[in-house]
Amino acid sequence: MAEGRCLEAGERWTAPRKRVFELLLQAGAPVKAYDLIADYGHGQDRGVAKPPTIYRALDFLSGMGLVHRIPSLNAYVACAVDEAVHSASFLICDCCGSAEEFDPKVEPVVRAQAEHLGFRPTAMALEVRGLCRACA
Amino acid sequence: MAEGRCLEAGERWTAPRKRVFELLLQAGAPVKAYDLIADYGHGQDRGVAKPPTIYRALDFLSGMGLVHRIPSLNAYVACAVDEAVHSASFLICDCCGSAEEFDPKVEPVVRAQAEHLGFRPTAMALEVRGLCRACA
DNA sequence: GAAGTTATGTGATATTATAACGTCGCGTCA
DNA sequence: TGACGCGACGTTATAATATCACATAACTTC
Structure with missing residues (x-):
């Protein structure tokens, strides 16, 4: 699981990272950064996310190999492979x-x-x- | 040559298309759209280009297979291959x-x-x- | 040379991403 | 415990990339 991989690597599994990854998993398809921003606060008590919050989470998650960016779509997708960075x-x-x-x-x-x-x-x-x- | 390929296809080899292609050839490396905009008017009497001018030329040239977009760089490069769209x-x-x-x-x-x-x-x-x- | 079509010029605006800076939270170690 | 250091976050602003909409100009065809 994502959180485990993250903790093993000595990294923190923080709220924005978790929420962004969750949104990407739910979508099961490429999602644009500003759609993540729009959806970030839906449900529970979460506040509103601004661009740097989402982009930082995306950078972190792709660094961990949990998310891929698809440059030709300017979109991001949760990784389907249970494997290290690839x-x-x-x-x-x-x-x-x-x-x-x-x-x-x-x-x-x-x-x-x-x-x-x-x-x-x-x-x-x-x-x-x-x-x-x-x-x- | 580019102009020939274009005319054979029944398309027009207009000033912006020519100028943008020329700039990409001169660069011999990937160039960003806004660098093309900045350089467009350098030399001769050419006016200043605005974004749509450059993006239209780039769309046309990539449709002709004369230019490729490199999505991960947001940059454009003249095609090195004398071959149809590929x-x-x-x-x-x-x-x-x-x-x-x-x-x-x-x-x-x-x-x-x-x-x-x-x-x-x-x-x-x-x-x-x-x-x-x-x-x- | 008039009509239709394609390309361009221009101003505005949408979309995507980063910079800069202050604050918070967590681990460490005196 | 508490002071420090570091990494992450929140917020405002702005940079960088790309498109829309509409008027004008150029070429083609007849």
């Missing part, structure tokens, strides 16, 4: 906006190619656009 | 900001994997972050 690949549906995380298993090949070109890779991100099963 | 992959140096276009040759594999998951791909983008030869 490079993420997504199948992004242009119709319904879903983003399924998958493992294309090409990382070693790409890494080798990059190194052959004198490049030293640290991370990679693959985004496949198209139509998901439901929309096709 | 999916692009980049080696992005976190040190000097360069972005080298390369062909990882994994597109068929990824496409097959995606289709196996019921996904119908239309385009894909791969971004590898790390250090280029010069910076390593």
Whole structure:
């Protein structure tokens, strides 16, 4: 579980971090930062969140590998993989906006190619656009 | 050449399109939209460009496959490949900001994997972050 | 050269993200 | 216990990126 991973790493599982992660899990799809801001206070006694609160939580969560940013959508999604920090690949549906995380298993090949070109890779991100099963 | 490809397609090679493409070629590296706006008028009699002018030119050029957007940088780069519209992959140096276009040759594999998951791909983008030869 | 279409110019505004700075809460160690 | 140090948070403001809406101009076709 997220909290455990966080505590093991000696990091604090604070209210904003918890709430933002919760919202992303509930959504089960990419969510925009300002939607998180809008939804942050819904339910219970929580106050209103301002941008830095959300962006700090997102930075923290992606640093922990619990959340991925999808640059081409300017959106954030809870990580589907129970694994430490990792490079993420997504199948992004242009119709319904879903983003399924998958493992294309090409990382070693790409890494080798990059190194052959004198490049030293640290991370990679693959985004496949198209139509998901439901929309096709 | 860019103009030829554009005219063959029945599209107009207008002043803003030409100027924006020229700026990207000169840079030989990813450039941010607002840097293009700032540089647009430098030299000759050209007036000042406002955001829509630049964004329209960028949309057009990427539609023609002459320019790629690099989402994780919010930047745009002239295409290095003399080929019709294509999916692009980049080696992005976190040190000097360069972005080298390369062909990882994994597109068929990824496409097959995606289709196996019921996904119908239309385009894909791969971004590898790390250090280029010069910076390593 | 008139009509229709496509592109541009311009001002305003929406969306996404960060800077700066003060305060709070928690752990540590005297 | 209490003073310190550090990391996280709250808040205001602002930077950076991108789009809308509408008027004008340019090219195409007939």
